[in-house]
Amino acid sequence: MTTVLVALGGLVAAAGVAWSLPERRRALLAVPVLVLPIALTLADTLHDEKRAIDRYFGLTPIEAEVDPPLRWPEYENVELLLAIRRLVPADATISFLPGGRWSETRTAAEARSIYLQSGWVRWVAFVIAPRIVVPGTDASWTVLVDQSPSEAGVQFRRAWRFGSDWLVQR
Amino acid sequence: MTRGLAGVGFALLGLLPLGVGILLLTGAWRQSRGILRLGLGVFTGIAGAIAVLPPLLYAGLSPSIPVVLVLGGSMLVLGLLIDSRRKPRRAGPEHRSVRLELLPAFVIAIPLCLLAVVGVQKPVNRYDAFANWALKAKLLFYDGTFTGALDDRLFASGSVAPPVHREYPIGLPAVEAYVLHGIGGENLRVAHLLFVVFFGGLALFVWAFLRPWVSAWPLAAGLSFLLWMPRARSQGLSDYADVPLACFFAVAALLIGLWLAGEGDDRLALGSVFAAASLATKREAIAFCAVLFVLAVVALLVRGERNRLRPLLLAGLAVAASTVPWRVFVAANGLEEGDVDLSLARVRAQADELPFVLGQFGHLFFESGYLGAVPLAALAALLLLARGRDRQLAVGVLALGMGLIAALAFVYVTGDASVHYLVRASAHRTLMTPTLLAAVLLPLLVTRGLGPGGSREGT
Numbered sequence: 001m002t003t004v005l006v007a008l009g010g011l012v013a014a015a016g017v018a019w020s021l022p023e024r025r026r027a028l029l030a031v032p033v034l035v036l037p038i039a040l041t042l043a044d045t046l047h048d049e050k051r052a053i054d055r056y057f058g059l060t061p062i063e064a065e066v067d068p069p070l071r072w073p074e075y076e077n078v079e080l081l082l083a084i085r086r087l088v089p090a091d092a093t094i095s096f097l098p099g100g101r102w103s104e105t106r107t108a109a110e111a112r113s114i115y116l117q118s119g120w121v122r123w124v125a126f127v128i129a130p131r132i133v134v135p136g137t138d139a140s141w142t143v144l145v146d147q148s149p150s151e152a153g154v155q156f157r158r159a160w161r162f163g164s165d166w167l168v169q170r
Numbered sequence: 171m172t173r174g175l176a177g178v179g180f181a182l183l184g185l186l187p188l189g190v191g192i193l194l195l196t197g198a199w200r201q202s203r204g205i206l207r208l209g210l211g212v213f214t215g216i217a218g219a220i221a222v223l224p225p226l227l228y229a230g231l232s233p234s235i236p237v238v239l240v241l242g243g244s245m246l247v248l249g250l251l252i253d254s255r256r257k258p259r260r261a262g263p264e265h266r267s268v269r270l271e272l273l274p275a276f277v278i279a280i281p282l283c284l285l286a287v288v289g290v291q292k293p294v295n296r297y298d299a300f301a302n303w304a305l306k307a308k309l310l311f312y313d314g315t316f317t318g319a320l321d322d323r324l325f326a327s328g329s330v331a332p333p334v335h336r337e338y339p340i341g342l343p344a345v346e347a348y349v350l351h352g353i354g355g356e357n358l359r360v361a362h363l364l365f366v367v368f369f370g371g372l373a374l375f376v377w378a379f380l381r382p383w384v385s386a387w388p389l390a391a392g393l394s395f396l397l398w399m400p401r402a403r404s405q406g407l408s409d410y411a412d413v414p415l416a417c418f419f420a421v422a423a424l425l426i427g428l429w430l431a432g433e434g435d436d437r438l439a440l441g442s443v444f445a446a447a448s449l450a451t452k453r454e455a456i457a458f459c460a461v462l463f464v465l466a467v468v469a470l471l472v473r474g475e476r477n478r479l480r481p482l483l484l485a486g487l488a489v490a491a492s493t494v495p496w497r498v499f500v501a502a503n504g505l506e507e508g509d510v511d512l513s514l515a516r517v518r519a520q521a522d523e524l525p526f527v528l529g530q531f532g533h534l535f536f537e538s539g540y541l542g543a544v545p546l547a548a549l550a551a552l553l554l555l556a557r558g559r560d561r562q563l564a565v566g567v568l569a570l571g572m573g574l575i576a577a578l579a580f581v582y583v584t585g586d587a588s589v590h591y592l593v594r595a596s597a598h599r600t601l602m603t604p605t606l607l608a609a610v611l612l613p614l615l616v617t618r619g620l621g622p623g624g625s626r627e628g629t
Contacts (some may be wrong), residue, residue, distance in 0.1 A: 002534075004542030011549055011616065018620045027621035030388035034395045036540040045400045049288050056291040064359065069295035090312065116330045122301035124296070125332035129305060130312030134325060135331040143278060150547075 005115065020064040068123045073168050075120035080143065080162040084128045087160070087167065088141050093132045095139035096121065097154070099147025100164065112137075173291065174353050181352025181368065184235055187242030188222075189215025189533035192248025192443055193499060199255060199434035202378045206270040210378055213371025214440070215242065216364075217418055217447035219348065220341035224450055225495040228341065232319035233310055233348040244589030247471030268381045270374070277390045280368055280375045281397035289362035289407045299409035304358050305333045308345035311356060317615050319347070326503040337505040339496050342411045354396065358409075358572050365406050365413060366600045369397060372417040379424060379437075392613025401539035402606060405599050411452040415604040416446035420610045423570065426462060426485075430469055430566070435481060442485040446492035457577035458603060459489060465569055469562075482605050516584055523589040527579045530593045547608035560618050567611055574604045601621050 014029040020028070056064075061092050066081050088094065096115055102110040115121060116135055124131045131141075144166040149159050156168040189211035193199040202210055222241065223233045227290035231237050270278075294304045308320045320326070349361050373393050396402070406413045419543055425441030445462065448455040463486040470478050499505075532555055535544045547567060578600055585592045 001536050002539075003538035006545055006547055008541040008549055010547060011553070011619075014277070014616075014620055015553055023621070025387055027388055027617040029620045030613060030616040031618075033616055034388070034391040037538075037546075038394055038398045039497040041400055041538055041541065042398060045398060045403065046284075048400075049284060052288050052292070059291070059293065060452075062268065064293040066292070069293065070297065077427070078237070081607075113330055119297065119301070121333050122297070122305075122334065126300035126305045126308070129308045132321070133331045134323070135329050 003037055006040060010036045016136060017089045048149050052133055070119060072120040075118060077163055077165050080126050080165050080167060081124060083162060083167055088131050090130050093134045093139035094141045094143060095134050095137050096143045096145060098135065098145040099152055099153055101146055140170055141169060146169060171360060172485050174357045174432040177233065178349060178360060179313050181349045184238055184352065185215030186211050187246040187510050189243060190216045191245030191249035192218045194253040198271030198437035198440045199253065200267055203267045204269045204380055206268065206374060206439060209374040213374060216243050216345060216417065217444050218373065221446040221492055223344035223442065223452045224408040227320045227344055228495050228499050229335065230317050232314040232316055232349050235316050235343040238348055268378045270377060273386060274377055274390045274393060277393050278370060280396065283371050285403055286363055286366045289366055291359055292362050292407055294358050294409055298410050300540060301332060303335045303343060303411060304344035304409045306340060307350065308356055310343055311350040328504060328506055336543060337500045338453065339450045342414055346411055351394045354391055355443055362407055368417045369406060372420060376423045380430060380614055388617045389613045391611035395612060396539060399541050399609060402602065405602055410601045412599040414608040415448050415452040415455055418451060419455060419603050420607045423607055424610055426466055427566065429607045438481060439507065442489050445489045449493050454581055454600060457581055461573035461577050466574055469566060520583040520589055523583055524579055526629050527582045527593055530597050531575060534598055534601055535613060543605045547615055550619045553619035563618065567615060569602055571604060571608065573610055
């Protein structure tokens with residue numbers, strides 16, 4: 001607010017003194033009017049951007065591309081993401097079947113719909129693209145969330161466990 | 171990172187034939203010379219690609235290097251043919267070629283280089299970026315080198331699975347996917363440089379087209395104001411579409427405004443290309459472009475220049491027609507208009523939220539991060555009115571500014587979600603368009619408000 005008020009004051013002041021200058025020089029008064037707001041904010045801008053540069057250049061590839069930038073404590077499973085990138089072919093489809101605590105008070109379809117719309121799955125879809133997250137259950141690969149293949153009753157060719165989640169190839 | 175930087179440079183150069191073709195076709199090629207001409211060519215190429223790639227995607231083609239080069243080559247040949255048949259123009263002051271001198275080159279380069287350093291290793295870390303914009307770019311990059319980039323499962327069917335907002339225009343993701351093709355991999359961190367180029371392109375356009383009206387030092391100060399604006403810089407690297415939209419729309423409004431001020435038809439034609447690019451970037455552009463063209467029609471009617479209505483209406487029709495493939499695609503595939511409902515009943519029901527929406531806008535305009543661009547432009551326009559000079563410029567700027575703000579407020583009160591939530595979550599970025607436009611016009615408004623009369627610099 002202060003910056004803007006000072007900038008507006010600068011324009012009013014410039015308009016006030018413009019009449020005393022030769023006509024050809026009046027337009028030059030625009031320079032301090034336009035530079036003043038920058039001068040008032042430049043130190044903060046440079047400080048913020050230096051911090052951002054330090055932070056971004058210090059990230060490892062996994063921190064920058066796989067670790068979620070926002071926190072979803074109940075959902076996060078970075079090991080699972082790394083495994084999907086390593087094991088699942090780029091042209092595969094992946095479905096999510098949440099069980100355990102996700103389906104205690106809901107039907108399987110409701111739990112799946114809610115889980116798919118979570119911020120975590122948006123992040124998962126971004127990290128594992130071009131592998132496609134599908135809403136149904138008929139994908140070639142499936143992530144069993146908080147349940148084992150036997151608990152989910154899923155037939156599989158291969159399965160890997162990551163914490164309480166499983167990645168299975170159908 | 172070196173490969174990524176080279177890839178971005180290669181991709182931008184690949185857009186040059188398209189941009190030069192459009193500049194030749196519209197007649198704006200001779201507005202500039204030297205390095206400035208190259209810069210305008212690249213930015214015009216980006217705008218052209220954003221407008222043209224989505225219909226090509228719907229038709230089955232991919233946003234790849236060969237497709238863009240063929241498109242650019244065709245446009246270049248067409249532009250050369252049309253330009254060679256054009257009569258030499260009269261040598262009015264607005265038709266003098268502008269070049270980029272050392273001072274503005276530094277003024278533009280320093281903030282942009284710093285922003286590029288911030289952006290080049292920045293991860294994609296904002297929600298809408300990874301849920302929507304950058305995800306779509308990644309998906310368009312992977313599927314198909316020549317054809318088949320648009321996977322129906324991801325873009326042509328409603329679904330709770332990502333990406334979100336499949337009804338949004340896909341111009342920006344398409345060009346990002348093209349840049350990823352240039353890089354040769356999914357390095358979306360380096361691809362942030364594309365967003366720095368948007369600012370650079372806007373600055374070059376402002377220099378090229380306002381330089382005949384504003385002397386060098388005030389214009390350089392105006393560009394500094396634009397490029398050092400904290401909110402614009404942080405928003406510019408967010409991967410969202412708000413800053414690209416703001417840059418395209420600001421160029422469109424500037425060029426159409428210059429056409430209204432009596433400059434050549436090339437301004438109207440090129441302005442229409444940028445208006446079409448804004449429409450292919452984000453949906454708010456529908457409201458913004460409607461305001462711009464309606465106000466232009468009103469200006470011609472008020473001034474009794476009915477003979478100029480025809481080219482303006484044709485341009486407006488062409489711009490509106492550019493949205494048809496996108497709207498047909500959305501309607502044909504039943505993609506939901508998730509968060510906006512354009513029913514009058516909804517507007518009436520939420521009309522009492524208008525004071526809140528406008529209050530929030532006002533609050534944000536006075537935040538230091540925007541440097542007071544909108545209040546300063548409004549005060550400078552009022553100063554012009556008070557001094558009784560350049561009344562048309564002042565009234566035009568005030569009307570356009572109020573029109574854009576009213577259009578944005580209208581978009582918010584048609585929202586399906588809570589107006590309070592939508593405004594608090596997004597107004598700081600949707601206000602980028604009126605803010606950047608105000609910043610673009612500030613050097614002209616302030617020098618006119620303070621300086622002597624006269625129509626153009628040096629006349």
